[in-house]
Amino acid sequence: MGKFITHSIFFVLGYLVLNGLFYMFVTTPAVYTNYVFNEDNMDQYHSFLVSDSHGACMKSIPNEYGIYNFSYRGDNYLDMYLKVQYLATQLSTEDTIFLNVDSHLFSNYRDKSSNAKKNIIYANYQVNNLLESEEVKQKLNNKKYFKYLPLLDIDYGVFYYDYLLPEKAAAYHRSFADYNEKTQRTKCQRRYETQYQNKTKSEKQEQYLEKIIEICEEKNIKLIGIQYPLAKMYWNMIENNNYNTTSLLKQYGIEVYDFHDLFFEQTDCFYDQDHLNLKGSKLFCEQISKLRRD
Amino acid sequence: MLFNSIEFAFFLPIVFFLYWFVFNKYLKVQNVFLLIVSYIFYGWWDWRFLFLIIFSSFVDYLIGLKLAGASSAIRRKQLLSLSIAVNLGFLGFFKYFNFFAESFVEAFTLFGTELDIARLNIILPVGISFYTFQTLSYSIDIYRRRLKPTSDWIAFFSFVSFFPQLVAGPIERASNLLPQFYEKRKFTYHEGVDGMRQILFGLFKKIVIADNCAVFANNIFNNYGDYSGSTLLIGALFFAFQIYGDFSGYSDIAIGTARLFGFDLKKNFAFPYFSRDIAEFWRRWHISLSTWFRDYVYIPLGGSRGGLWMKVRNTFIIFIVSGFWHGANWTFIAWGALNALYFLPLLLTNRNRVHTDIVAQHKYLPSIRELLQMGGTFFITLLAWIFFRSNTISDAFLYIQKIFTIALFSKPEIFPLKILLLIIILLMVEWIQRDKEHVLQFDVTTPRWVRWSSYYMVVVSIYFLGNFRQNVEFIYFQF
Numbered sequence: 166m167g168k169f170i171t172h173s174i175f176f177v178l179g180y181l182v183l184n185g186l187f188y189m190f191v192t193t194p195a196v197y198t199n200y201v202f203n204e205d206n207m208d209q210y211h212s213f214l215v216s217d218s219h220g221a222c223m224k225s226i227p228n229e230y231g232i233y234n235f236s237y238r239g240d241n242y243l244d245m246y247l248k249v250q251y252l253a254t255q256l257s258t259e260d261t262i263f264l265n266v267d268s269h270l271f272s273n274y275r276d277k278s279s280n281a282k283k284n285i286i287y288a289n290y291q292v293n294n295l296l297e298s299e300e301v302k303q304k305l306n307n308k309k310y311f312k313y314l315p316l317l318d319i320d321y322g323v324f325y326y327d328y329l330l331p332e333k334a335a336a337y338h339r340s341f342a343d344y345n346e347k348t349q350r351t352k353c354q355r356r357y358e359t360q361y362q363n364k365t366k367s368e369k370q371e372q373y374l375e376k377i378i379e380i381c382e383e384k385n386i387k388l389i390g391i392q393y394p395l396a397k398m399y400w401n402m403i404e405n406n407n408y409n410t411t412s413l414l415k416q417y418g419i420e421v422y423d424f425h426d427l428f429f430e431q432t433d434c435f436y437d438q439d440h441l442n443l444k445g446s447k448l449f450c451e452q453i454s455k456l457r458r459d
Numbered sequence: 460m461l462f463n464s465i466e467f468a469f470f471l472p473i474v475f476f477l478y479w480f481v482f483n484k485y486l487k488v489q490n491v492f493l494l495i496v497s498y499i500f501y502g503w504w505d506w507r508f509l510f511l512i513i514f515s516s517f518v519d520y521l522i523g524l525k526l527a528g529a530s531s532a533i534r535r536k537q538l539l540s541l542s543i544a545v546n547l548g549f550l551g552f553f554k555y556f557n558f559f560a561e562s563f564v565e566a567f568t569l570f571g572t573e574l575d576i577a578r579l580n581i582i583l584p585v586g587i588s589f590y591t592f593q594t595l596s597y598s599i600d601i602y603r604r605r606l607k608p609t610s611d612w613i614a615f616f617s618f619v620s621f622f623p624q625l626v627a628g629p630i631e632r633a634s635n636l637l638p639q640f641y642e643k644r645k646f647t648y649h650e651g652v653d654g655m656r657q658i659l660f661g662l663f664k665k666i667v668i669a670d671n672c673a674v675f676a677n678n679i680f681n682n683y684g685d686y687s688g689s690t691l692l693i694g695a696l697f698f699a700f701q702i703y704g705d706f707s708g709y710s711d712i713a714i715g716t717a718r719l720f721g722f723d724l725k726k727n728f729a730f731p732y733f734s735r736d737i738a739e740f741w742r743r744w745h746i747s748l749s750t751w752f753r754d755y756v757y758i759p760l761g762g763s764r765g766g767l768w769m770k771v772r773n774t775f776i777i778f779i780v781s782g783f784w785h786g787a788n789w790t791f792i793a794w795g796a797l798n799a800l801y802f803l804p805l806l807l808t809n810r811n812r813v814h815t816d817i818v819a820q821h822k823y824l825p826s827i828r829e830l831l832q833m834g835g836t837f838f839i840t841l842l843a844w845i846f847f848r849s850n851t852i853s854d855a856f857l858y859i860q861k862i863f864t865i866a867l868f869s870k871p872e873i874f875p876l877k878i879l880l881l882i883i884i885l886l887m888v889e890w891i892q893r894d895k896e897h898v899l900q901f902d903v904t905t906p907r908w909v910r911w912s913s914y915y916m917v918v919v920s921i922y923f924l925g926n927f928r929q930n931v932e933f934i935y936f937q938f
Contacts, residue, residue, distance in 0.1 A: 166479065169651045176914070183915060316922055325923060348872070351685045 184316045192315040195328035200237075201286055209233075212457045213252060215245050216265035219393040219439065223446035224337065230454040232263065237283070241275040242373035244284045249377050251287035253384045262381060263453060266390035266421060269360040270374075271408035273367040282320045337443055341396055341435040353399045353438045361406040371413065378417050389456060390414045390421035394449060397429040399438035422456065424449065460503040462712045463665055470500070475719055479646060486643050490613045493720070497622035501586070504626075508584040511549065516619040518545045519594040523608035523615075526601045535602060542598035546591045553584055558787030586626035588784060590619055592751055597633035599755055606634050614640035623716040627709045629727040629747035636722070644721025654718030656899035656914070661711030663917050666925035668885055669704030671878050672697040674926065679873065680848050683858050688867035691858055693874065695841050698848045700882050703732065706745070711897055730893045732840075732886070733818050735832035737801040738811035740840060748784070752777050763806060770806055775799045785847070790855060794846040801839055817894050881924060 210233040214220045220227070220236030227234040235248055249262060256262075269275070281301045288305055304320070311318045341349065381388040390411055395403075411421045427449065428434040434445030441449055460466050474496050482492040502509050522542045529535045597615075600606035609615050618637045624630075679686055679694025686694070710727035717724045725747050734740035741749050757777045763770050775796065782795020805811040818833065819825040825833065842859060849855035892898045899917070901910050 166646050166648075166651075168648050169646070172652070173655075176911070179911070179915070180918065183919075316919065322923055322925075322927065348685070355682075 180316065181314070184314045188313050188315050191325060191328075192321070195325050196286070196315075196321055200283075200324045200327075211257075211259055212261045212263065213256075214263045214453075215248055215252075216263075216391075216393070217241070217245075217270065219265055219267060219441075222337065222436070222440040222442075223450065226443075226446045227450050227453075230450040231457060232450070232454060236265070237280055239278050239280050240284070241279050242270060242370045242377065244280045246373045246376050246380075247281070247284040247287045250289070250380055253380050253386060256384065256386050261387040261389060261457060263389050263391050263456070264377065265393065266374075266410045266414060267393055268403070268406070268408045268410050271366050271370050271410045272360050272364045273370075274360060274364055276367050276369055283324075337436060339436040340433045340442060340444075341437055342433040349396075349398055349432075349438070353396070353402050356399065356438050357402050357406075361403055366408045374410070374413055378414065378419065382417070388414075388419050390419055391453065392421070392423040392425050393439070394424050394427040394434065394441065394445065396432055396435050396438045397426075400425060400429070422453075424452065427452065460500050462709065462716075463662060466503065470496075471716065471719075478720060486641075487613060489644070490617050490640055493622075494613060494617045494620065497617065497620040497625060500622035501620060501625055504585050511584055511587070512590060512620055513616070515546065515549060515591065515594055516616045518542065519598050519619075520609075520612055520615045522598050523601050524610065526598065527608045539598060539602045543595065546595050550587055550591050553587055555787045589628045589630055590625060592630045592748075593633070594619055596630075596751065596755065597637070600633055606637075609637060609641075611641070621717070621722070623713040623720075623722075624724055627706070627713070628745075629710055629713065629725045630751050631724060631747070632751075635725060639722050646721055650718045650721070653900060654715040656901075657711045657715030657718070657897045659715075659914060659917050660897060660899045661708045661713075661715060663921055664704040664708030664711065664885070666921050666927070667704075668881060669701045669708060670926035671881065671924070672701035672704065675873060675875055675878065676701050676848070680858070683854070683861065686861075686872055687869045688862045688864045689869055689871040690873050691862045692867065693871055695845050695848075695858075695862070696882075697878065699732075699837075699841050699844050700885070702844065702847070703728075704885075714897075726896065730889050732837055733833055733890065733893055734836050735814045735818060735829060736805055736810070736836055737798065737839065738805045739814040740836055741798070741802070742815075748781065752781050756780060767807070771803060774803055774806060778802065789852050790846050790849055793852050793855065794843050797843045797846060801843070820894065877924075 210228075210231065212232040214223075214227050214232050214234045214236055216236035217240045218236075218238035220234060221238045221240075223234060223236075225234060235252070237244070240248075245264065249264075252260075252262065282304050285301060285304045315321060344352070378388065380386075392411070411423075414421050428441075428445060431445070434441060434448060436442035460470060478489065478492060482489045498509055498512075501512065519542055522538050526535055526538050529538060597606070597618075601608050614637065617640055618631075618633065621631070621636065676694055676697040679690060680698065683691055683694070707728035714724045714727070727745060727747050729743040729746065731740050731743035734743055757773055760773045760776060761769050762773060765773075778795040778799035779792055780795070782791040782793070782798075785791040785794075802811070805813075818829055845858050846852070846855045849858055888898050892900065899913065901913075
């Protein structure tokens with residue numbers, strides 16, 4: 166038994182050493198350089214794209230147009246709030262945040278779709294009262310302890326994958342136009358079912374969006390609402406299901422740019438019904454870069 | 460409590476420590492402790508069903524004692540019938556009541572009569588199919604005078620509820636597991652380390668292989684109408700590895716955990732996808748269930764000793780009952796019947812025990828013939844899994860029909876290369892270790908650095924490649 170326990174302890178110690186090495190050589194570049202916005206780069210960028218998968222699918226293309234892509238797939242308005250309150254501590258009044266205000270972000274399915282456990286990396290302790298999930302609160306409390314134990318923190322696994330295989334996602338190079346009409350319709354229908362069918366407007370998401378607006382007003386940061394391009398077939402399916410995300414921004418006098426029909430005649434700009442591919446991303450970035458103030 | 464949960468990660472070392480360092484002086488105390496922690500493990504899911512397992516244990520404990528004291532054949536038969544009635548009664552009620560009620564209604568509807576039979580909102584108690592078979596084997600073995608009943612109720616109750624294998628097997632025979640509760644267990648370094656290795660690889664199979672395959676298998680099977688034949692074939696492949704990774708992974712964790720406590724459980728899987736015919740597959744897949752049905756159903760029915768009709772009848776009975784054991788759905792029955800059809804030609808030509816050795820033993824690679832045999836067996840198993848996974852039999856037929864179209868040669872809409880590579884890696888390491896008890900079993904001559912780097916590699920692979928997004932339950936919990 167003694168030998169077993171000694172070897173088990175050595176195994177655990179070895180694992181801790183492995184954690185340290187992993188932190189130095191993988192976590193630091195993958196999470197703290199690749200995912201987390203590096204404060205050292207703050208001078209390079211004055212425009213930031215904050216969105217869910219609609220922004221994330223463009224990968225680093227917005228960066229080439231001077232807009233730092235701060236989006237991540239599955240982010241809801243709580244996630245975006247955590248990012249914006251982090252940015253707010255760094256930005257000046259000359260900086261701009263392009264915020265996704267697509268209708269689906271107010272659908273209540275988004276309450277469950279959250280990256281809060283990942284984005285807690287941006288959170289300060291003041292947001293504690295905003296976090297409803299006990300699990301996320303706990304993560305916030307454990308943030309500093311787990312920092313150097315990345316192999317015990319499963320929530321960042323996906324970042325390593327993104328880091329090790331950057332820009333290689335097959336979808337990014339695909340075209341929605343390559344699918345036959347039946348498949349396109351099926352994909353649109355499935356998306357519609359996820360986002361709109363039997364769904365209601367989420368009050369929570371509305372509250373988080375209001376928080377984003379308030380923090381930008383308080384810090385005098387320019388906020389611009391962006392509605393992303395959609396394939397025409399998908400728009401036809403959802404146009405009567407508008408949760409009117411933009412009305413809140415308009416109440417505060419915030420500019421909103423609606424690009425939903427930008428590529429209605431160019432299905433080859435999407436990789437699916439509502440996400441841009443490489444070609445679409447470049448064309449779209451040209452458009453939004455015109456809105457930059459810097 | 461799930462093996463792949465944080466709760467279990469705390470539960471196991473605490474129980475291990477208390478078991479070996481606090482309650483180790485007296486065997487009885489250690490058994491009481493095992494009984495309590497087993498009930499905590501089970502009650503974590505739903506404590507109300509603890510009463511069921513306690514009642515089931517109580518009935519068979521008493522019947523066992525009465526059987527030993529009964530001398531008349533009629534009395535013994537009555538007692539055995541009571542045990543069977545109670546155990547199968549619970550199983551029938553909780554697992555099959557709604558199925559029979561619905562099938563009854565459907566049968567009458569066919570003849571033009573509309574029946575309205577109330578359906579009950581029954582929750583299936585986790586593991587009922589496993590512990591019921593375990594207690595049944597106890598009573599049957601005593602009836603056959605192959606086992607002496609125990610008067611030690613703590614040992615018996617602990618045997619029925621032993622937490623590593625309580626909810627999804629392996630289904631242990633009283634003759635193997637119960638005596639281990641009578642003797643003081645000794646911890647050996649070799650057993651402990653090997654148990655840990657088996658747990659580790661079990662977690663890999665569950666979290667990395669099964670849970671990743673589940674995402675695609677579920678998507679493809681639930682929307683099979685939208686996909687081409689090539690994608691449906693990939694869906695079936697993913698399900699084949701989902702169920703294998705899930706169930707054999709559970710068995711590995713169960714066996715490994717039991718070894719940490721000084722218990723030796725039966726092997727439940729022996730690299731079944733390297734089987735060269737379906738008979739060999741059934742000797743390597745869910746061994747504890749196959750042998751249970753063989754000993755308590757097939758052989759009492761006459762086995763393969765009788766004439767042609769008897770052989771055919773018994774084969775169909777055992778496979779259909781085995782299918783039905785998995786769930787109250789016609790799809791499982793069809794899966795069982797299909798396996799009977801695969802098996803019968805081998806039985807009738809006396810070729811069902813041709814492959815009893817390890818494939819390509821002492822060789823690095825299989826011969827072309829062996830490769831074709833393994834590929835063929837895997838393919839027909841794959842077709843059978845489609846019945847097992849589909850929601851209805853007509854769905855299964857439509858699924859298979861869609862596979863065998865010209866679209867089988869089209870580019871698949873879903874082709875997750877990462878998961879396919881993981882499956883290939885799993886098959887490669889299993890092939891290398893196919894003569895061992897499990898994949899991480901090393902010879903004493905293997906250098907320490909090789910062993911330790913393998914462990915770390917598996918740990919890191921689980922972390923990197925595992926699917927932690929959903930806390931996926933083990934498939935066999937539902938059976």
